[in-house]
Amino acid sequence: MTDERIITTTGRPTRRSTQSVTLNDVALHAGVSPQTVSRAIRRPDLVSRDTLERVRASIDATGYVPNLAASNLASNRSSTVAAIIPAINASVFADALQGLDEVLAEQGYHLFIGSTExxxxxxxxxxxxxxxxxxxxxxxxxxVHTPAARELLQRARVPIVESWNWTDDPIDGLVGFSNRDAVRAIVEYTHDQGYRHPTFAGRFADGDSRALDRRDAFTTAVSRLHPDDVPRVLDSGELGVSMDAGKWLLDRALDLHPETDVLICASDVFAAGAVLECHRRGIRVPEDLGVTGFGGFEIARHLVPTLTTVAIPNRRIGTVAGEMLLARMADPGSPSPRIDLGFEVVAGQSTRHRTGEDA
Known part of the structure; x- marks a missing residue:
């Protein structure tokens, strides 16, 4: 097929073939050389304001899209960052991506996002x-990664930031918190408030090392604080992480472990479902049953009663990770920081609170 161009009444070139608009088309439309167009795109500070405005107007008029792949080969930079998260529909990871993107976008970087489920x-x-x-x-x-994945990351020769947990052996940069310490803290908190028969409720998929850390931390803490009590753990299984799963977990706790006096949930989503089901059943929270969550989701503040939870700095994780990546991409020889952002046990109304006289 011949490459026959037609100049419309607006001066915008169109094509009868399927080929895209080229840099030469922009140059012809703007009345400048292709080298000037290229310079205006890559180094706008090196062309005059009038020329820059003409080139940009022609880019808009022609619908030209720069070939970034060719530019990347020439500069050995892609201006992209890959973000790999467990689930796109989880607000905690969405918050982190928001913080990450805001930091990177200011410096001209774009995100590729993938979900591992x-x-x-x-x-x-x-x-x-x-x-x-x-x-x-x-x-x-x-x-925690497969041996092959870890080797790929180690050989990548680009800055890497792992997140959402803590390890003494990171691949490169690390920003997060200890899931084990966080669960231990909430178990100790409920113990201090007088609870003696906690049940842990969550989703413990084999590939979710953070959830498994939380489960193991719970059983360890209960064995230490309640040596005469058998640790009670419930898994939502195929129901995943949802408010429906929280309702089901409450049902299971009351059926299998009626002695439960506090339901410690591995997510605020589970906890919200459990609290709402308690309302439907006439179970008083916290008088009849205490409920705690994990994550510090917005819903924790709006439930009635408000939710006792472990608040995680979700957005801050993304922001700090973005800052770390920018520093390392600008200077590959700079050190790889390891930053523990910690967590906070937030006392809500879904657990009773012992006074000095009660203690």
Whole structure:
């Protein structure tokens, strides 16, 4: 097919072939050389204001999209960062991505986002796929990976920030908190408030190392604080993480462990479902049953009663990770920080609170 161009009454070139508008088309439309167009795109500070305005107007008029792949090959930079998270529909990870994107976008970086659905094999595939697109940096939720995934990341030769947990052996940069310490803190808190028969409720998929850390921390803390009590753990299984699962977990706790005096949930989502089901059943919270969550979601503040939870700095994790990546991408020789942002046990109305006289 011949490449026949038509100049419309607006001066915008169109094509009868399927080929896209080229840099030469922009140059012809603007009345400048292709080299000037290229310079205006890559180094606008090197062209005059009048020329820059003409080139930009022609880019708009022609619908030209720069070939970033060719530019990336020339500069060995892609201006992209890969973000690998467990689930796109989880607000905690969405908050982190928001913080990450805001920091990176200011410096002209764009995000590639992939979701593993807590499957280590999918994570490995995503790492391979993203590395094939040559990102300038990688943000990844988690510190436990398959041997192959870990080797890929170690050989990537780009800055990497792991997050959402803590480890003594990070691949590169690390920003997060200890899930084990966080669960131990909430178990100790409920113990201090007089609870003696806690049940832990969550989703413990094999690929979710953070959830498994929380479960193990619970059983360890209960064995220490309640040596005569058998640790009670319930798994939502195929129901996943949802308010419906929280209702089901409450049902199971009351059915299998009627002695439960506080339901410690691995997510605020579970806790919200449990609290609402308590309302429907006429179970008083916290008088008849205490309920706690994990994550510090917005819903924790709006439930009635408000939710006792472990608040995690979700957005701050993304912001700090973005700052770390920018520093390392600008200076690959700079050190790889490891920043523990911690957590906070937030006392809500869903657990009773002992006074000095009660203690």
């Amino acid at each position: 807590y499957d280590p094999g999918v994570e490995e595939d995503l790492i391979r796929a993203f590395l094939g697109r040559r990102p300038d940096g990688i943000f990844i939720v988690g510190t």
